[in-house]
Amino acid sequence: MEGINFYNDKLDLNKIVNSEEYKNSDESLMVCDVTEILKKYNQWVQFIPSVKPFYAVKCNDNIMVLKVLNSLGVNFDCASKNEIEKVLSIDVAPERIIFAHPAKLLGHINYAKLNGVKIMTFDTDFELFKIKEHYPDADLLLRIRCEAKLALWPLGAKFGCEPIVIAPKLLELGKKLNLNIKGISFHVGSNCLDHEAYNEAIYRARQLFDIGKELGLTNMDLLDIGGGFPGSNDSGFKQISDVVNMALNKYFSDINVHFIAEPGRFFVTTAFQLLCKIHSKREIRINNNIEKIMYYINDGFYCSLNVVKYDKYKPIPKIIKYQSNTNCVIDETNLDKEMLKETTATTFVKLYKSCIWGPTLDSLDIVYDDINLPYLSINDSLIFDNMGAYSVISLSGFNGFMPPKFKYYLNRQYNVKYVTEIEGM
Ligand SMILES: Cc1ncc(COP(=O)(O)O)c(C=O)c1O
Known part of the structure; x- marks a missing residue:
């Protein structure tokens, strides 16, 4: 099993997403903040x-x-x-x-x-x-x-x-x-x-x-x-x-x-965040206008994201663009309400009707059938919060897809005495 990585102040998901290990991996990643x-x-x-x-x-x-x-x-x-x-x-x-x-x-x-x-x-x-x-x-x-x-x-x-x-x-x-x-x-x-x-x-x-x-x-x-x-x-x-x-x-x-x-x-629940990658996509166009975009990600109904059905939990993903230095973080509360959304003082992001499929060949393997998302590209990451409960525990391995990888983190400053105790674990 992976050991614990220590961080100060705030767990930096950007850093994880930009690591070679993550970029080179086909599997989704569960980040556990102990x-x-x-x-x-x-x-x-x-x-x-x-x-x-x-x-x-x-x-x-x-x-x-x-x-x-x-x-x-x-x-x-x-x-x-x-x-x-x-x-x-x-x-x-x-x-x-x-x-x-x-x-x-x-x-x-x-x-x-x-x-x-x-x-x-x-x-x-x-x-x-x-x-x-x-x-x-x-x-x-x-x-x-x-x-x-x-x-x-x-x-x-x-x-x-x-x-x-x-x-x-x-x-x-x-x-x-x-x-x-x-x-x-x-x-x-x-x-x-x-x-x-x-x-x-x-x-x-x-x-x-x-x-x-x-x-x-x-x-x-x-x-x-x-x-x-x-x-x-x-x-x-x-x-x-x-x-x-x-x-x-x-x-x-x-x-x-x-x-x-x-x-x-x-x-x-709150200790786990799931990091998924878009590995494929399809654009449905009518008269050259994009009607809907389908994204295929490396986790889904037969993996950790079974929570959308089994635990009736539909987490709204945050987004980290591939190799971008700036995070494109979506305001969760407004994500589905507006087609045009101001994410920073200067940038407007157009939202598209989208759906998110899991990786298997089964059409039941859908995470979102109708969600408004900005235009995303292959290798962009979706981050799902609060994924610790009743998620990976029910994964099935259907179609031969692998379970997520795991990485563990602990805030060095939260409890110094505990950090010392756990270092040898
Ligand atoms: C017997 C029993 N104990 C404990 C639990 C855990 O429940 P919870 O996750 O709601 O705390 C369950 C959940 O199904 C259960 O069946």
């Missing part, structure tokens, strides 16, 4: 100090991300044997891993057992019987369904049991089977926009802790508030943390329960 992960960690500690984060590896399993989070003392949420294996490979103790998948494959349960990963979730009687047979010593969290009214990715249709009637029955069954019921978990939905959902879910969880106590489940001392925290909206995160802190105070101040969470996109 400083952003440090900032996110500091935000977490500042705003939700009572909740221990277990980073959701499914969001982005990049080994540098895992190592940085590990060095900060963040724990890990894994969905499968492979994710557990990856996290264990960087010397994370198994007690710092939660196997947070309510419907687990048998081989994965056996792997967790063999490697000492004890905490896992369940949400059906079938899963309880499976665990009773194959891993009766596991520490179990009952995942309940408490969905946000509005979330980018609702998860309740697939996982989480109904919290009022079914959940108590599952607790009772756990008691009968003599399993170690450790607590309650929920996930309100990824990128949650209904902050009150956390309050409701924490309230429901408290009721289940009381029911557990009545049932004689004496080991219930862990509440897992899941993920759902935004990746690039700091004020949204602050608002959620206010709701979470208030609810934990209101419903859990009188019992001895530890709090954990499974943030994914929160930690990584």
Whole structure:
């Protein structure tokens, strides 16, 4: 793996784009600014100090991300044997891993057992019987369904049991089977926009802790508030943390329960920028007037830019012209609204109806079918911000195209002590 490059003040994308390495590469480039992960960690500690984060590896399993989070003392949420294996490979103790998948494959349960990963979730009687047979010593969290009214990715249709009637029955069954019921978990939905959902879910969880106590489940001392925290909206995160802190105070101040969470996109979204190159183009002309320009770039739907469909995220690209000393940076807010746009005091840039295709032969592989862009040339670069979450993790290699390359950066001035620690990583 590439090591970390250090910078002062500001990460200079122009310099990267003008490097021989970038110019000579066919692949797109993911630029990871580790400083952003440090900032996110500091935000977490500042705003939700009572909740221990277990980073959701499914969001982005990049080994540098895992190592940085590990060095900060963040724990890990894994969905499968492979994710557990990856996290264990960087010397994370198994007690710092939660196997947070309510419907687990048998081989994965056996792997967790063999490697000492004890905490896992369940949400059906079938899963309880499976665990009773194959891993009766596991520490179990009952995942309940408490969905946000509005979330980018609702998860309740697939996982989480109904919290009022079914959940108590599952607790009772756990008691009968003599399993170690450790607590309650929920996930309100990824990128949650209904902050009150956390309050409701924490309230429901408290009721289940009381029911557990009545049932004689004496080991219930862990509440897992899941993920759902935004990746690039700091004020949204602050608002959620206010709701979470208030609810934990209101419903859990009188019992001895530890709090954990499974943030994914929160930690990584802003840390990654994707640099793509235009490698081919086509101009559609009528009477010699340009009607539309098609650009073909070296990343797309089957690579990191699957986010346009899978994560419903349509990032507006910034542009760096090839070998130009001056950046042609587009004002994102006005990009699609005006055909003629003043970008500097002196230059006017005409915008053209354009579309951006990914590199494969599939016509589904489209990033933008209708976007207004200045006239661009082969080798110009498009820069997509906030690309860290649920992007490269789902790439498919369709048509034999390669994944992006990665480069890592850290602001030397942000945390001098951390720079010294990480230099040897
Ligand atoms: C069980 C579980 N935990 C955590 C996460 C991470 O969620 P987010 O990225 O919204 O924080 C997910 C996302 O799907 C999940 O399914």
